[in-house]
Amino acid sequence: MKRLFILLIFFFSFTLAKAQSIDILQYSAKIEPDISNKSVKGKVAVEFKSLTDNLTEISLNAGALEIDKVSEKSFQKKESILIITLAKPAKLNEKRFIEIEYHGVPKYGIRFFPEQNQVYTVFSTSQWMPCADAPSDRAKFRLELILPKDLQVVGNGDLVKQSKLSNNKISSVWEEKNENPTYLFGFAIGNFREVIENYKGVNFRYLAPISYSEAEIKKIFQNSKDMLDFYESKAGVKYAEKTYTQVLPMKSAEQEMASFTVLSENYGKEVLQDEKDIWLGAHEFSHQWWGNSVTNQAWTHFWLNEGVATFMTAAYLEHRFGREEYLRQINGAKANYEKVRDAGKDKPLVFPDWNKPTREDRILVYDKGAYVTHLLREELGEEKFWQALKDYTRKYWGKSVTTKDFQASFEKSSGKDLSEFFKKWIY
Ligand SMILES: [Zn+2]
Structure with a gap:
């Protein structure tokens, strides 16, 4: 990310009440963002392993979300912290699932633009899904998004399933098999023009406002393949995903996430004016190695x-x-x-x-x-x-x-x- 959003870090990074005695393995969420009401409704299953004997409760960050239901004995919310008392204590190394249903109107971490039919996440994941904010706790992420039809969508990892629902909506299931810290979880949705190019087995997917032509979009991102070659050669490690998506959303997002980046609509204009003006695209792509994979x-x-x-x-x-x-x-x-x-x-x-x-x-x-x-x-x-x-x-x-x-x-x-x-x- 660029420095604009670093300020957000302190909102959450030191708020986790105490050191967790669990290792979170996977989050599986089903989320329905309501773009016109700027709200979210969701359900998340958290799979974790207990790192202690006789674990009786766990804490998650949950921003200002309202918790509707938890599949355990009881829960309470103390400011942004969700404390869950387990129905039965967990033994050392025991794996458990808990399910949390929630809704809310997040003030940050996710941005809604009803007029453009856009929504995207930026950095503070616990504002739109209860999770552990600690950057050292890496987990897999499976996300089902329920969306109005005819919108483009990107989530982390691979799109594994897409189906029409009876209410004129679409379900898209994204699966990120690599383990990542939760601040790299996210999605972006909008009425975008999509262009896809393949290079050395990596799909470069570009999502830009409809006002850009396909030729312009290709021009904006024309250095992506060269960046891939350069970073792979310096890292000695191949890019970790099948797809890398770059999105030009409303306002200035400038945030890297696992397998995609949200830049800004203006970035496209700047590069078209001056083809050397690619600092932001190069910076965000480098995070896929340094900042995302090595964290x-x-x-x-x-x-x-x-x-x-x-x-x-x-x-x-x-x-x-x-x-x-x-x-x-x-x-x-x-x-x-x-x-x-x-x-x-x-x-x-x-x-x-x-x-x-x-x-x-x-x-x-x-x-x-x-x-x-x-x-x-x-x-x-x-x-x-x-x-x-x-x-x-x-x-x-x-x-x-x-x-x-x-x-x-x-x-x-x-x-x-x-x-x-x-x-x-x-x-
Ligand atoms: Zn950065």
């Missing part, structure tokens, strides 16, 4: 998502447009960082107090994060740096990481002691 374990290590992705965006622009463009990006990040530093607001990149990020904190995570990754590239040299990045990405593919993991992995690959570098720039 920060806690928001205190958020620079591993955003600093690394911002650096990789500069690296892609270098590949596409030359060294000068790379240096322009890095110098821009450096200048933004130095402004914060000169104002006396510099901080370590590992944030102890990321529950209330300031504007400057966000600049540090993105720009200082990208600049420091660039300095690491200089420190190690081309060959060692890119090899280390590849080793790190492969090692932590599908996992959650801390800065310590990042450092240890880069030290092992390069054979260099980086403790001074990390002390100076990161801690």
